[in-house]
Amino acid sequence: MFSRIGSHLFRIIHGFQRRGNNPSEIMDGLETLMVTADLIERILTEQIMAATxxxxxxxxxxxxxxxxxVIMVETSGDFVDILFSFLTLPLGTIIRLGNxxxxxxxxxxxxxxxxxxxxxxxDDFWNNICNKMLLSPRNPLESSxxxxxxxxxxxxxxxxxxxxTCSKEKDLLLSTxxxxxxxxxxxMRKETKLLVESKEELASKNGVFVKPNAMFLIFDDLRVVRSSPSDSVKTFLKHRHKDLSKIPENSQNVGMKEILSILKQALISKSPLSDVLLKSGSKKYSCSQDTGPIHSKGHVEIKVMVSKSENKILFAEADGDFVDFLVSFLTTPIGSIVKLMKGRLCLGSIGNxxxxxxxxxxxxxxxxxxxxxxNIRVAPHFGCKSNPLEEDDSPQYWYGPVVVKDNEGRIMISKRKDMLRDPTKVKLFDPRSSDGAREPIVGFMKRPCLFIVSDDLExxxxxxDSSISYLQQLGNVKLNDLEEHFIKVRKSHEALDLLRASLxxxxxxxxxxxFSLLWLCQRCIPFICVLGSRHKIKEKKKKEKVIISDKRHDERERDKK
Structure with a gap:
C-alpha cells in the first residue's frame, strides 16, 4: 500500500519542482494530489473491511x-497448516489465548x-522483560x-x-x-528492520508447512493423511459403511473461534473434531506413563515437606534454579514435549x-x-539450563546498508552478510541480562531468592511473604505430622516426570x-542399616578372634617359661 502511495507523492513533488509557478501545471499537480487522496481513502477502506x-x-x-x-474431514493444506501449528505453541501461549x-x-x-x-x-525477576517472556512466550517458528x-x-x-549511543560502534548488541x-x-530503543531473504518466508501465498494445492484427510483423533480414494474406502469400511450415498456429508466454514475450540479439545480429547463440529461429548482415554530413558546431565536440589498421614508432598522450598526450571515450562512448545516424551503422553490427540x-x-x-x-526447540533465550529441552541456537546477525533490490540503501539487519554493504557484526544478547554482560544461563528469577512451591505448582x-502465614494457610496441619526431605531433581528422569505430571x-x-523418590529412600534405609549391622557383627567377631588368639599365645609363652 505505502509503495503505491509513495510513488504518487514522489511524482507530485517532482512535478511541482519541475513546473515552477505555471498555473496550469500547478492545477495538474493538484488534480494528481486529489487522485492520490482518493487512492489512500480507498486502500484504507479496503484494509479496514478486510480486518473486520x-x-x-x-x-x-x-x-x-x-x-x-465425525468419520473424517477432507480439506486443503490451509487447515492442515493450522493443525500442525498447534505443535509450535508454547504452553504459556495456549493458556493466555484460552483466557x-x-x-x-x-x-x-x-x-x-x-x-x-x-x-x-x-522485583522477583531480573527485570520486567522476564515477566513478559513467560506470559507471552515466543513461538520458535514465528516467521512461518x-x-x-x-x-x-x-x-x-x-x-x-x-x-x-552504540549504533555506530563495531561491537554492537541486538535486542528483541x-x-x-x-x-x-x-x-535499547532504536528499532531496526530484519531483511527477509528466505524463499520460504517470501512465499506467503504458497502455503506454510504443507503444499497448499494438496487435499488431506483428517480423522476424528487428528490423524492426518494425504487424501486418496483408497484411504477413503478403507476408512468408510472400517466404520461399516458400504454405501457412500447413505453417509451424510456436511460442510462448514471454520474461523478463529472453532479453531481455538479444536485446539482446546485436542489437548483433552480423542475426538476433538466431533466435539467441536457436532458439539458432542469427549471420549475418555488412557495412556502409558513410561517415557523411556532420556540421557541428560545436571540436577537441582529442593527441600520438600511431607504429610506422613496423607502420604503427599505439601510444598517444596526451592531457590531460583528450580523455579526457573518450573516457569520455563510456560515457554516450552507442546510439540517439543511430545517428542521428549517419545509420543507417550496423556495429552488428548496432540500426539497424533x-x-x-x-x-x-x-x-x-x-x-x-x-x-x-x-524438532521444535525452545526459542532462543526463553529456556533455562535445568530444562531438559534445549534452546534454538541464536542466529548470527549483520547490520548495514542493503544492496538488494526493493530495499537498496536502507539500513537493516540480516542473517546473510552478502545482502549488506560493509556489514557490521551484531550480537543477539539475552534480554534477561541487565547489562548484556551477565551469563545467559541465569534464567528468570533474581538471585538470591527463596520460593515456596505448592503441590499444584503455585x-x-x-x-x-511470611513463612508462618503460609503454614497457617495450610489449614489444620499438625506440625508433628510434617517430615522434611531433600530431593535431587535430575534432568534425565525426575524433571521429565515433573513436566508430565504438571500437564x-x-x-x-x-x-x-x-513422592516415589521418598519411598525408595525409605526402603533403602533399613537395607543399609542391615548391611551396617552385619558389617559390625563381622568386625566384632574378628576382634574376638584376635583377642582369643592373643590369649592362647600368652598362655603358650608362660608354659615355656
Whole structure:
C-alpha cells in the first residue's frame, strides 16, 4: 500500500519542482494530489473491511449418525497448516489465548503456574522483560506461523532494537525487546528492520508447512493423511459403511473461534473434531506413563515437606534454579514435549498430530518444514539450563546498508552478510541480562531468592511473604505430622516426570512425580542399616578372634617359661 502511495507523492513533488509557478501545471499537480487522496481513502477502506471480515476455511466432513461421530474431514493444506501449528505453541501461549478468548484451556497444574507467574512482582525477576517472556512466550517458528490463513497466536511479532549511543560502534548488541539495557547503561530503543531473504518466508501465498494445492484427510483423533480414494474406502469400511450415498456429508466454514475450540479439545480429547463440529461429548482415554530413558546431565536440589498421614508432598522450598526450571515450562512448545516424551503422553490427540507429521511423505511439505516441526526447540533465550529441552541456537546477525533490490540503501539487519554493504557484526544478547554482560544461563528469577512451591505448582516468593502465614494457610496441619526431605531433581528422569505430571495432574504435580523418590529412600534405609549391622557383627567377631588368639599365645609363652 505505502509503495503505491509513495510513488504518487514522489511524482507530485517532482512535478511541482519541475513546473515552477505555471498555473496550469500547478492545477495538474493538484488534480494528481486529489487522485492520490482518493487512492489512500480507498486502500484504507479496503484494509479496514478486510480486518473486520473474519477469515474462514471450508471443511467437508462425513458423519456416523448412529455414533454421532465425525468419520473424517477432507480439506486443503490451509487447515492442515493450522493443525500442525498447534505443535509450535508454547504452553504459556495456549493458556493466555484460552483466557483471552474465553476458551478456558485446562492443562493440569500449568494453569496455576501461569497464574502465579502473573501474580509475581517485577522485583522477583531480573527485570520486567522476564515477566513478559513467560506470559507471552515466543513461538520458535514465528516467521512461518505469521503466514497462516487463520492466525490464532496474537503474540506480538519479534522486533529488533539497537542502542542509539552504540549504533555506530563495531561491537554492537541486538535486542528483541524494547527497553533492554545496553552495556553502556542506556536503553535499547532504536528499532531496526530484519531483511527477509528466505524463499520460504517470501512465499506467503504458497502455503506454510504443507503444499497448499494438496487435499488431506483428517480423522476424528487428528490423524492426518494425504487424501486418496483408497484411504477413503478403507476408512468408510472400517466404520461399516458400504454405501457412500447413505453417509451424510456436511460442510462448514471454520474461523478463529472453532479453531481455538479444536485446539482446546485436542489437548483433552480423542475426538476433538466431533466435539467441536457436532458439539458432542469427549471420549475418555488412557495412556502409558513410561517415557523411556532420556540421557541428560545436571540436577537441582529442593527441600520438600511431607504429610506422613496423607502420604503427599505439601510444598517444596526451592531457590531460583528450580523455579526457573518450573516457569520455563510456560515457554516450552507442546510439540517439543511430545517428542521428549517419545509420543507417550496423556495429552488428548496432540500426539497424533506429531505422528502425522512424522508419517507424511516429505514431498508434501514445503522445504524443510517437516524437520522443523519434528524438532521444535525452545526459542532462543526463553529456556533455562535445568530444562531438559534445549534452546534454538541464536542466529548470527549483520547490520548495514542493503544492496538488494526493493530495499537498496536502507539500513537493516540480516542473517546473510552478502545482502549488506560493509556489514557490521551484531550480537543477539539475552534480554534477561541487565547489562548484556551477565551469563545467559541465569534464567528468570533474581538471585538470591527463596520460593515456596505448592503441590499444584503455585509459586510464592518468601522474600516478602511470611513463612508462618503460609503454614497457617495450610489449614489444620499438625506440625508433628510434617517430615522434611531433600530431593535431587535430575534432568534425565525426575524433571521429565515433573513436566508430565504438571500437564496431567490438576492438583498434585509434586506428589505424583517426586513422592516415589521418598519411598525408595525409605526402603533403602533399613537395607543399609542391615548391611551396617552385619558389617559390625563381622568386625566384632574378628576382634574376638584376635583377642582369643592373643590369649592362647600368652598362655603358650608362660608354659615355656
Amino acid at each position: 471480515e473474519e477469515v474462514t476455511i471450508p471443511l467437508r466432513y462425513w458423519v456416523d449418525d448412529k455414533k454421532n461421530r 483471552k478468548l474465553e476458551q478456558h484451556v485446562q492443562l493440569g497444574c500449568i494453569n496455576k503456574l501461569y497464574q502465579s507467574v502473573d501474580n509475581l512482582k517485577y 506461523c505469521e503466514r497462516l490463513k487463520v492466525k490464532i497466536d496474537d503474540t506480538e511479532p519479534t522486533k529488533y532494537f539497537l542502542c542509539h 525487546f524494547d527497553g533492554a539495557r545496553c552495556r553502556c547503561g542506556k536503553l 498430530l506429531y505422528k502425522s507429521v512424522k508419517d507424511l511423505n516429505p514431498s508434501w511439505f514445503i522445504g524443510s518444514s517437516k524437520e522443523s516441526l519434528l 509459586v510464592i516468593p518468601m522474600t516478602t 496431567t495432574s490438576n492438583e498434585a504435580a509434586l506428589t505424583q512425580s517426586l
